[in-house]
Amino acid sequence: MVLMRTHIGQVLRGARISQKRTLREVAKAARVSLGYLSEVERGQKEASSELLNSICLALNLSLSNVISSVAHQIYLEEAPQLTVVDTNAA
Amino acid sequence: MVLMRTHIGQVLRGARISQKRTLREVAKAARVSLGYLSEVERGQKEASSELLNSICLALNLSLSNVISSVAHQIYLEEAPQLTVVDTNAA
Numbered sequence: 159m160v161l162m163r164t165h166i167g168q169v170l171r172g173a174r175i176s177q178k179r180t181l182r183e184v185a186k187a188a189r190v191s192l193g194y195l196s197e198v199e200r201g202q203k204e205a206s207s208e209l210l211n212s213i214c215l216a217l218n219l220s221l222s223n224v225i226s227s228v229a230h231q232i233y234l235e236e237a238p239q240l241t242v243v244d245t246n247a248a
Numbered sequence: 249m250v251l252m253r254t255h256i257g258q259v260l261r262g263a264r265i266s267q268k269r270t271l272r273e274v275a276k277a278a279r280v281s282l283g284y285l286s287e288v289e290r291g292q293k294e295a296s297s298e299l300l301n302s303i304c305l306a307l308n309l310s311l312s313n314v315i316s317s318v319a320h321q322i323y324l325e326e327a328p329q330l331t332v333v334d335t336n337a338a
Contacts, residue, residue, distance in 0.1 A: 160311055161297040204296055207251040221250055222323035229319050233312035 164201035165231040166210070169224055171199040173217045187216035254291035255321045256300070259314055261289040263307045277306035 174184050185195040190209055197203035198213070205213065214221050264274050275285040280299055287293035288303070295303065304311050 159298075159301065162300060162311065162315065163297045204294060206294055207253045208249075210252060211249065220323075220326055221252065222319050222326050225252065225315060225319035225322055229312050229315035232315055233310075236310055236312050 160232055160235045161201065162228065162232065163198075163204050165228045165235075166205060166224070167199045167201040168231065169227045170213055170217065173219055173224075174199070177217065179217075184213070184216050188212040250322055250325045251291065252318065252322065253288075253294050255318045255325075256295060256314070257289045257291040258321065259317045260303055260307065263309055263314075264289070267307065269307075274303070274306050278302040 174181070181192050181196055181199075185192040188195065188209070189212060194203065194209070195213065198205045198209075210224075211221060214224055264271070271282050271286055271289070275282040278285065278299070279302060284293065284299070285303065288295045288299075300314075301311060304314055
């Protein structure tokens with residue numbers, strides 16, 4: 159099942175890693191606990207809208223950019239899988 | 249403050265209204281309570297990822313389309329306000 163929180167977590171984690179920042183640094187900047195941020199990144203917890211804003215701010219990302227990336231990732235996961243058709247099959 | 253849940257609610261409500269369906273019909277199709285759907289639509293409750301999927305399915309919308317619309321609405325709200333400059337002011 160395609161879950162929004164999975165993709166939000168992946169986008170936030172990707173941004174943090176590309177900025178070479180630790181969970182501890184970003185959690186402190188966002189004023190959330192390290193455990194909370196870790197669970198959000200792993201898609202195990204739904205981020206509240208307020209804390210999502212705090213995390214985006216800590217990562218210097220606009221919320222619209224993050225949500226736009228999430229929409230794109232979901233779109234790719236929703237897209238029908240390519241089916242390999244074996245034309246030699248009886 | 250720009251809040252994701254506000255925009256998710258607006259997009260879902262807009263889709264339901266454009267389909268001329270009642271809260272009761274969509275809540276039943278999505279297997280959520282009428283009160284829950286109403287709160288989500290008014291941006292008063294964060295929809296869990298699972299129930300957001302159910303509501304999208306009930307509205308015959310893809311999750312990626314909904315989230316893409318949400319991203320666009322947030323972008324518009326984030327955009328700097330136009331400032332009217334009074335060039336006649338002293």
